[in-house]
Amino acid sequence: MRTVISRWAAVSPFGIGAGSLAAGVRERRGGVLPVDRERWPAPVRRAGLVPGFDIREVLGAKGTRTMDRISALAAATTAELLHGTDGARLPGVGSDAGLVLGVNNGSAQSIADFTRDSLVKERPYFVNPAHFPNTVMNCAAAQCGIRYQLRGPNVTVAGGRSSALLALNYARRLVGAGRADAVLCGAAEEFSVTRAWLERHAATNPPVLGEGCAMLLVEPGDRAGRYGRAELAEVLAVRFGVFDTDPAQALADCVRGALDAADVAPADLWAVVAAHDPELAVAGPDLPPVRLSVTELVGDTQAAAGGIGLAALLALAADDPAAAGRVALVSTVDRDGTVGCVLLRLGA
Amino acid sequence: MRPARTPRRVVVTGLGVVASTGVGAVEFGAALRAGRSGAGPLTAFDTTGFDHSVACEVNGFDPAPWIERLDRAELGRAGEFAVAAARMAVADAGLGVEALRALPSLVAVGSTNAESRDFDRLVEQSVADGPAGMAAELARRVNAGRMSSLVARELALTDVEALTISTACAAGNYAIGYGFDALRAGDVEVALCGGADALCRKTFAGFYRIGAMAPERCQPFDRNRKGMITGEGAGVLVLESLASAQARGARIYAEVLGFGLNCDADHLVAPNADSVARCMRLALDCAGIKPDEVDLISAHGTATAANDLAEARAIRQVFGESPPRTVAIKSMLGHTLGAASALAAIGCALAIDGGFIPPTINHEETDPECAVDCVPNTGVAADLRVVQNNALAFGGNNAVLLLGRYQEGP
Numbered sequence: 001m002r003t004v005i006s007r008w009a010a011v012s013p014f015g016i017g018a019g020s021l022a023a024g025v026r027e028r029r030g031g032v033l034p035v036d037r038e039r040w041p042a043p044v045r046r047a048g049l050v051p052g053f054d055i056r057e058v059l060g061a062k063g064t065r066t067m068d069r070i071s072a073l074a075a076a077t078t079a080e081l082l083h084g085t086d087g088a089r090l091p092g093v094g095s096d097a098g099l100v101l102g103v104n105n106g107s108a109q110s111i112a113d114f115t116r117d118s119l120v121k122e123r124p125y126f127v128n129p130a131h132f133p134n135t136v137m138n139c140a141a142a143q144c145g146i147r148y149q150l151r152g153p154n155v156t157v158a159g160g161r162s163s164a165l166l167a168l169n170y171a172r173r174l175v176g177a178g179r180a181d182a183v184l185c186g187a188a189e190e191f192s193v194t195r196a197w198l199e200r201h202a203a204t205n206p207p208v209l210g211e212g213c214a215m216l217l218v219e220p221g222d223r224a225g226r227y228g229r230a231e232l233a234e235v236l237a238v239r240f241g242v243f244d245t246d247p248a249q250a251l252a253d254c255v256r257g258a259l260d261a262a263d264v265a266p267a268d269l270w271a272v273v274a275a276h277d278p279e280l281a282v283a284g285p286d287l288p289p290v291r292l293s294v295t296e297l298v299g300d301t302q303a304a305a306g307g308i309g310l311a312a313l314l315a316l317a318a319d320d321p322a323a324a325g326r327v328a329l330v331s332t333v334d335r336d337g338t339v340g341c342v343l344l345r346l347g348a
Numbered sequence: 349m350r351p352a353r354t355p356r357r358v359v360v361t362g363l364g365v366v367a368s369t370g371v372g373a374v375e376f377g378a379a380l381r382a383g384r385s386g387a388g389p390l391t392a393f394d395t396t397g398f399d400h401s402v403a404c405e406v407n408g409f410d411p412a413p414w415i416e417r418l419d420r421a422e423l424g425r426a427g428e429f430a431v432a433a434a435r436m437a438v439a440d441a442g443l444g445v446e447a448l449r450a451l452p453s454l455v456a457v458g459s460t461n462a463e464s465r466d467f468d469r470l471v472e473q474s475v476a477d478g479p480a481g482m483a484a485e486l487a488r489r490v491n492a493g494r495m496s497s498l499v500a501r502e503l504a505l506t507d508v509e510a511l512t513i514s515t516a517c518a519a520g521n522y523a524i525g526y527g528f529d530a531l532r533a534g535d536v537e538v539a540l541c542g543g544a545d546a547l548c549r550k551t552f553a554g555f556y557r558i559g560a561m562a563p564e565r566c567q568p569f570d571r572n573r574k575g576m577i578t579g580e581g582a583g584v585l586v587l588e589s590l591a592s593a594q595a596r597g598a599r600i601y602a603e604v605l606g607f608g609l610n611c612d613a614d615h616l617v618a619p620n621a622d623s624v625a626r627c628m629r630l631a632l633d634c635a636g637i638k639p640d641e642v643d644l645i646s647a648h649g650t651a652t653a654a655n656d657l658a659e660a661r662a663i664r665q666v667f668g669e670s671p672p673r674t675v676a677i678k679s680m681l682g683h684t685l686g687a688a689s690a691l692a693a694i695g696c697a698l699a700i701d702g703g704f705i706p707p708t709i710n711h712e713e714t715d716p717e718c719a720v721d722c723v724p725n726t727g728v729a730a731d732l733r734v735v736q737n738n739a740l741a742f743g744g745n746n747a748v749l750l751l752g753r754y755q756e757g758p
Contacts, residue, residue: 043479095613103514105462105492111550115471118553124397125557132554133616133742136460137492137514142743145611151623154611154745155522158462158492158512166511170526177529179609179630197479198470201487240509242455242500244417250506257507337497338510 002221003172005344006229007090009080010311011073012212013048013298016058017080021214021308022315024297031298032208042196048210048299049191063147066130069211070107070190074140077213078148081184092227093217098152098180100170101141101215102163102187104303106156109192110134140188152180160334161277162240163187164214164306165342169238171218181223186215189304199300203335207278210299214307232314233344236262236327240340247282251331251339258343262327270326270346273313275305276333290316290328306332306340317346324348355532359754361598362441362586363694364433364542366411367681368404368579373440376691377698380706381727385680387565387577392547393468398556400563403547404579404682418502424463424489427498429582429687430544434499437540441586442598445503451537454530455496455510457584458519458543459686460742462492462512465546495544499584509536517648517683518609518739519543520583520690521747525607527587537592542584543690551685552578558617560652566683568649568676568708569656569722571715576650579682583690585697590754601697605734605750606635612744618654619740624662631736631748632666639667642750643732644705646692647720648740649676650683659740660718672736674720679709689739689747696735696751705730 009017013031014024024031031048040047055064055072059079064072078099082089105111114135117127133139138156145154153174159166164187171185191211200206217229224231237258243250259266271290276282278295294301294309301308309330317323323346331341365372368386369379379386386404395401406429414432415423423431434455438448461467466486473482496510509530513522520543527539555561555578562574593600608630612620632639645667648659663671677695678684684691695706704727711724737749 099611103492105490106514108490111467112471112474114554115468115550116475118549119472119475124395124549125553127553127557129554129558132558135550135554136516136742137462138516138741138743138745139616141515142611142616142745145613145744146616149613151611151613153609154515154613154743155609156514158514159496159510160491160493163493166509169509170511173526173529173533173535176533179529193479197474197482198487198490201482201484241506242497242508242510243506244501244504253506334493334497336491336494337501338493 001176003175003218003235004221004224004231005216005233006219006224006231007081007217008311008314009077010214010308011050011077012308013050013210015051016076021311025312025315026319040193042193043200044196044209046208047191050212068107068110068134070188071140071143073190073213074101074144074188075147077215078144078184081215081217082148093182095149095151097150098174098183099141099144099150100155100167100183100185102157102167102303103137104158104189106137106139107134107190108198109194112194159338160336161275161302161305162332162334162338162340163303165238165332165340168342172235175218175220182217182219184215185218186213187304187307188213189302203279207300210301212301212304212308214304214311216310231347233346236343236345238342240338242337243339247280247333247339251282251333254339255341258341262343264327264343268327269329270323271313271316271328273309273330275309277335279335280333282333306330357590358528358531358587358604359590359593360585360601360697361588361593362437363697364437364440364584365694366406366409366429366433367581367691368406369680371409372436377702380677380695381704383707383709383725383727385709386682393549402564402577404577405547406581417504418498421485424466425546426459426463426544427494430457430495431498431502433542433582433584434540437584437586448538449505453505453508454527454536454539455500455508456513456523456526456541457496457499458513458523458690459492459495460516460519460545461548461551462495463490464548464550466490468549499540515745516741516743517685517688518741518745518747519686520688521737521739521749524585524693524749525609525747528604528607531587531589539587540584541587542582543686544582545580545685545687547578547580565710566651566679567710568651568679569715569718569720570711571713573651575652577682579684581684581687581691583687583694585694600754601701602751603754605637605752606631607749608634609747614744616743619658620744621658621661624658624740624746625665627746627748628666631750635750637734637750642672642734642736644735645672645674646696646735646737647674647676648738649678656718660720671720673705673723675706675723676708677706689737693737693749696737700732700735700751700753703729703731
C-alpha cells in the first residue's frame with residue numbers, strides 16, 4: 001500500500017502555523033533568540049522558543065486551566081493540521097482518525113514540579129492532583145485526542161531525536177494494517193527550565209535548545225485524492241538502527257538500507273535534512289544540492305527535531321519546482337543510541 | 349479492518365520476567381498458579397508522612413548476570429529491569445545472540461515513567477543543592493527512549509528499530525501489538541516486546557493524593573475494594589513468525605491472534621465503558637474470533653471503582669450476561685504501570701501453555717455491580733484456547749490483545 005503525507009502543520013520557533021515555518025526555512029532565518037530570563041530562569045542565554053506562545057491566548061480558556069506547555073504545543077499543532085484556513089475540519093479526518101506523537105520525557109518540568117511538592121510540602125501527598133496527569137508521558141497525545149475527538153489509535157512513542165520518525169513509521173503501519181484510515185503523526189518538545197538544567201548536566205557541550213511541534217497527516221495514496229488533498233510526499237522507506245560507539249557508521253548503514261529498499265541511487269536525492277543530536281556532530285550524506293540542518297535553524301528541539309525536519313523539507317519542496325517527483329531524505333541521530341531515516345518521494 | 353492478504357502468523361517463543369513475585373518465566377508462572385502476593389512494605393523511597401505505604405516491590409534482584417555488555421552506570425532501575433527481562437526472554441526462546449543480530453528486529457518497550465527513580469533523585473538533589481547540584485550521571489539516564497535503545501545495545505543489535513512506547517499503563521500491550529503488526533507486515537523477523545517501570549515517589553504520591561491507593565492490598569472486582577497497590581518490574585516477550593519458530597524448532601507458548609487499540613477521547617482518568625467495549629471488538633475482529641470463543645479474560649483490574657465498574661460493564665456489553673472468567677493478576681503484582689499488560693500477557697501465555705487460570709487473590713465478596721467470576725483466591729486447571737488481555741491506560745488509551753494456544757492448520 002502506498003502511504004502518503006497529504007498535509008503538515010507546525011508550531012515552531014518561527015511562529016504558529018505552517019506558513020511561518022515555511023518562511024523561516026525559505027529565508028534560512030535563525031529561530032534562536034535571547035531568552036527572557038525573568039520568565040525563564042534557566043541556565044541558557046539563547047533558545048529557539050515559540051514566539052508569543054501563551055497557552056490560553058493560543059488555545060482559549062476552555063480545557064487549558066492546568067494544561068502544560070508540551071500538551072499545548074501538541075494541541076495547537078493538531079488544531080492547525082485538522083482545520084483549513086476557513087476553520088472547518090478537514091474532510092475525511094473524523095473521530096476514527098489515529099494520532100501518534102513522539103516525545104522525549106513528556107514534560108520534564110511537570111514531573112519535577114510535582115515531585116518537588118511531594119518533597120517540600122508539609123505532607124508528602126500535598127501534591128496538586130490536577131497536575132498529576134501532566135507528569136505522564138502520554139498526556140499530550142491524550143489531551144489532543146479529547147480536545148479534537150480523535151478516537152482511533154492514540155499512541156505516544158519515545159526515541160530521542162528519532163521520535164518523529166518512529167511516530168511516522170508507527171502511523172504507516174497503522175494505515176498498512178487497516179487500524180486507521182488517516183493518522184496524525186509527529187512529535188513535540190517543550191522548552192523548560194528543568195529541561196535546560198538536565199541538558200546542561202547531560203551534555204558535554206550543552207546545545208542551544210529549541211522547542212516546537214510538527215505533525216503530518218498520513219493516509220493511503222488513493223484516499224488523499226478522494227478528499228481533494230494533494231500528495232505532498234510518498235513514504236518510500238523508513239529505517240532505523242542502534243549504535244554503541246559509531247553513530248556515523250550506523251547512520252550510513254541505515255541510509256543505505258533505505259536507499260536499497262526504495263531502489264534509489266544516492267545521486268538521485270534532491271535534499272537531505274538532518275535532525276541530529278548536536279552532541280554527536282554526525283553529518284548526513286554529502287550528496288544532494290539541498291542540505292539543511294534543523295538544529296542550526298531552530299536549536300535542538302530533541303523529540304520534535306525529526307518532525308520539524310520533515311516539515312522543513314515539505315516547505316522547501318513546495319517552494320522549488322525542481323523538487324517535484326524527486327526523492328529526499330530526513331535523518332536523525334540521538335546520543336541515546338538510535339539513528340533513523342525516512343525517504344520521501346516528493347509530490348508532483 | 350483486516351488486511352486483504354493473508355498475513356504471517358505470529359507466535360510467542362520466549363518470556364522474560366522481573367516481578368515482585370518471581371524472576372524468570374518458571375518462577376513467575378509458579379507464583380501466579382499459587383496465587384502468591386508480591387505486596388510488602390515500600391522501601392523504594394522515604395515514605396515518612398504517608399499513613400500507609402504498601403507496594404509490590406522487586407526485592408533482592410541482582411541484574412548483574414543479565415547485563416554483559418553495558419556499563420551498569422548507564423542504567424537506572426527501570427532500565428535494569430528491561431534489559432534483564434529482554435536477556436531472559438532471548439535465552440528462554442533459545443535464540444542465539446549471534447543469530448538474533450543477523451535478523452532485522454524490533455525492540456518495543458512500554459513504560460509509563462521510564463527512569464522515574466532517577467527523576468526522583470534529580471529532584472531531591474535540586475531541592476537540596478539547587479539545580480546545579482543534579483548529578484550528570486542521572487541526567488544522562490532519564491530520557492525515555494533509552495528503555496528500548498539500552499535493550500538493543502545490550503544485545504548488540506544494529507539492524508533494529510528500537511522505540512519506547514509511552515502510552516502509560518497500556519504500554520505493554522501496545523508494544524506487543526506493534527510487534528505483531530511489524531512481523532505480519534514482514535518488516536522485521538523478530539520482535540522483543542514488553543514493558544518496564546520502577547516504583548517512584550511521584551506516582552505513589554499522585555495516586556495516594558487522589559485516593560486511588562489501597563492501604564494494604566489490591567482487591568479487584570471486590571465490593572470491599574480500597575483501590576490499587578503500586579508495583580514494579582518488567583516483562584518482555586520474544587515474538588517471531590510461525591515459520592521462523594518452526595524452522596528452528598522453538599517452543600511455542602502461544603500465538604498472537606489479534607490486537608485492537610483505540611482512544612476514549614472522553615476523560616483523562618475515567619474510563620469510558622462503551623469505548624473499552626469497542627476496543628475489545630476491534631481486537632476480536634482483528635483475530636476473526638467470536639466473543640463466545642474467548643475462554644478467559646485477563647482484566648486490567650486495578651481495583652479502583654472507576655476501572656472495575658467500567659471494565660466489567662464493557663465486558664458485559666461484548667460478552668453478554670455470562671462472560672468468560674475474568675481474573676486480575678494485579679491482585680498479586682500490584683499495578684506495575686508500563687510493565688502491567690506485558691506481565692499480564694506473559695501470564696496469559698503461561699496459563700495457555702500450562703493449562704491453568706491464575707486466581708484473583710485478596711477476594712472477599714464479589715461486587716454485584718461487577719458480577720464477574722474472578723476465580724477468587726485459588727487458581728484452577730483449565731484448557732485455554734483463547735485468552736484476552738485488557739489494558740486501559742490513563743488518557744483513555746485502550747489496548748486489547750488476544751492470545752491463543754498454537755494449533756496447526758490455516
